[in-house]
Amino acid sequence: MRLLPCNSRGEAITEPRINDRIRVPEVRLVGPEGEQVGIVSIGEALRLAQDSELDLVEVAPMARPPVAKLMDYGKFKYESAQKAREARRNQALTVIKEMRLRLKIDPHDYETKKGHVERFLKGGDKVKITVMFRGREQSRPEMGYRLLQRLAADVAELGVVESNPKQDGRNMVMVIAPHRNQAATDASRRHAKAEKHAAEEQAPPA
Numbered sequence: 777m778r779l780l781p782c783n784s785r786g787e788a789i790t791e792p793r794i795n796d797r798i799r800v801p802e803v804r805l806v807g808p809e810g811e812q813v814g815i816v817s818i819g820e821a822l823r824l825a826q827d828s829e830l831d832l833v834e835v836a837p838m839a840r841p842p843v844a845k846l847m848d849y850g851k852f853k854y855e856s857a858q859k860a861r862e863a864r865r866n867q868a869l870t871v872i873k874e875m876r877l878r879l880k881i882d883p884h885d886y887e888t889k890k891g892h893v894e895r896f897l898k899g900g901d902k903v904k905i906t907v908m909f910r911g912r913e914q915s916r917p918e919m920g921y922r923l924l925q926r927l928a929a930d931v932a933e934l935g936v937v938e939s940n941p942k943q944d945g946r947n948m949v950m951v952i953a954p955h956r957n958q959a960a961t962d963a964s965r966r967h968a969k970a971e972k973h974a975a976e977e978q979a980p981p982a
Contacts, residue, residue, distance in 0.1 A: 793834045794849055795822065803834070803844040815841060871901045872951070877927075879913045879920055890930055897934040897954045907941075907948045920948040928952060 793799075798818060805813035805821050808830060816824075825832040825846055833852075836843035873896040875889055896903045905927060907920040924941045931952065939951035 793837070794831050795825065798832060798834050798842070798844060800842055802841050803832075804839065804841055806835070806843060806845040808846045872904055873901050874904045874906065876906045876908060877923065879907055879909055879916075879923065881923070890927060893927065893931055893952070894934055897931060897952065900954050902938065902951055902953045903935070905950045905952065909946050909948070914946060917943055917948060924948065924950045 798821075800818060802815055802817050803821050805816050805824070807813050808828065813824075821832050821844055828846055830846045831849035832844050833847055833849050834842055835845050875893055875896075877886075877889055881889070893903050893905070905924055907923055909917075909920065913919070921941050928937050928950065935952040935954050937950060938953040939949070941948050941950040
């Protein structure tokens with residue numbers, strides 16, 4: 777079994793070995809455009825890398841023999857970091873809020889809870905609505921279903937039912953998600969705000 781190289785703290789090093797750090801007698805060489813060169817000695821592979829002004833990068837160390845590729849490693853690392861950063865920027869951070877209702881909720885309390893749900897949806901967050909049953913109320917699940925359907929209808933302009941009402945022990949649960957366009961807009965707004973804050977922190981003092 778081949779052990780992964782470790783740093784001084786015993787953590788596995790994930791960086792590939794490059795150039796003269798590759799300590800094997802031969803490699804299966806892949807050219808810069810992905811073409812198969814074949815099995816060559818490590819000396820020949822390093823010579824080809826030097827002639828091409830490229831790096832020799834070990835891309836499959838567990839293969840027999842290991843596979844190495846000719847590439848501009850600095851450019852490869854930079855582009856990989858850029859892609860990872862872009863993926864994180866585009867990722868919508870979905871937060872699930874929760875709202876609990878009693879089956880016999882009074883009108884004022886209902887309007888207050890509905891207002892909270894609307895605020896969550898406007899913020900681009902999903903909302904888990906839970907109706908809690910007490911005692912004999914458990915024998916009337918249709919009342920909980922009607923309450924959830926009523927709330928879904930009242931906030932239909934802001935969100936859509938993602939998970940239909942279902943019984944969960946003494947509770948009945950439903951999930952409402954913001955409309956896609958609204959979620960995308962709010963996610964973009966949050967990302968812009970975070971980037972602005974980061975830029976302000978990095979700016980030198982006046």
